[in-house]
Amino acid sequence: MKSLLRPFRLYLTQAWLSYNGRLAITSPLGYLASKMGFPFFLMLFFIFMGKFVGFTNPLYIVIGNVLLIPASSSMFGVTNAIGDERGWGTLSYILGSPAPRMPVFMGRAFFYILDGFVTAIIGFAIAAGIFHLDLSRINIAMLVLCIFLVAITSSGLGFLFGSISLVSRDGWIFLNTFLSALYIMVGVNFPVEALPPVFQKVAFGLPLTRGILAARMALQGAGWSSIRQLVLGEVLVGTIYILAGFLCFLLIEKRSMVSGSLDAM
């Protein structure tokens, strides 16, 4: 029983250490500014861009950007949590420890997923107040499911970029660039159908696209039967990215054992 519980305990311990270790020195105001400030002003920027060009549905932008909050929380949080191990010189200790890799690696995401999820819920409440978001037809259970799903699946991208940041000091720059691309690719500011056909195909190969579509439908009152296909597709794509990120980590770890040069790169 004890051996069965150990990975679970390790997972939660790692999750808390990683989250607390990164944010303990942040002031409450700084924390709130990072959570809500940037996404809020970015959203306003896109809304006024849309207003200028005659895009008549600002709520489309509002909903898309609120749904991007859990995704960016997961992606940034996980990438930095993994990349910072190298920056702070603790990577060697992790790689040298006998702890199983799966809970150590996956634990990095847990609190960022929760954090992003809660922030998005608050974001929706704020958006409803400021932008008069019509929540009369909302299917709350399905919306909550979709937000949670988006936070989990996007952590797969965090694992991938986190692994990249183990071998490159510029991992977070790649992530930043990629996150910018999400403003275009996953249906945050305008429908995916507005993209050229090739990009539409790429969009559906990324996490978030289906999750965001499903969440938009849940806001219109759609039930499980209507969004099932999108949700299952999102689960599949997200799982692929999470596994790819974990495999990347294992490969990099193996390479570091051979070359002994991970921290020096």
Added chain:
Amino acid sequence: MNNLRWGLLKQQVLVQLRVRTLNLLSLGLFVIQPAVFSAVGMLLSHAAGNATPDLVYSVIGGGIMGMWSGIVFTSTYDITSDRRYGTLELIVGSPTSLATVEAIRTLTNVISGLFSISLAFVAALTIFGYSLNGVNIWGAGISLVLLLFSMWCIGIFLANFLAWSRLSGSFVDYLEMPIAFLCGFMYPIRVLPGWLQILSGALPIRWALQAMNESLLGNHDWSFLVTHWVITVGISLVFIAITRWLQDKVHDSIRVSGELSSI
């Protein structure tokens, strides 16, 4: 004395170019980020049913966005990394004032940002067929110079906060979007509600940018442009005066507490 100043300028610019400008982060800030914002503008326009996007705001505005992001991040990282590497104390202790070093660094960052807007202009001209017919070239040129000047003033103003307190860094970083949103980097200022237009009036970038965009759109009303230029210079000078005052406070605080590395 003149040689000494020229040497300082040259040396600082070279160091700044090597350390801050010629790297992957700058590529992202000056090239990729503007391209992404321009793409969002154009695709929003397409989704709204417009046959062609507005090149001044969607494409050239993207370049302004890149220039601004570059200035915000490079100027703030300068002090943050000095703090991290322990060189901030050495700079403060050197005979050249921190203010002078910061002024030169920010100037380099602003000039580097020109790459972003130049690229946007070239893209507008060559890829999207933007025509210079009817453009008030002189008006646009003078406005651009004043835009750079106002960005430089804001850059040194923001950098100053980071010398004072490391915690301010987290707030300065988040000023990237609010200022872009208030100054109308990718849309005309008239799109904003009235009270936000009044608020944005406190930022010199807004006035210079408005004059530049109007010039690019063919406005030859010199009284409109000159008024905007005068306001730009006036508010920029106010920012410089506040910066000087803050710098004195920072230096006093450092001398009294002797705690530069811990504040």
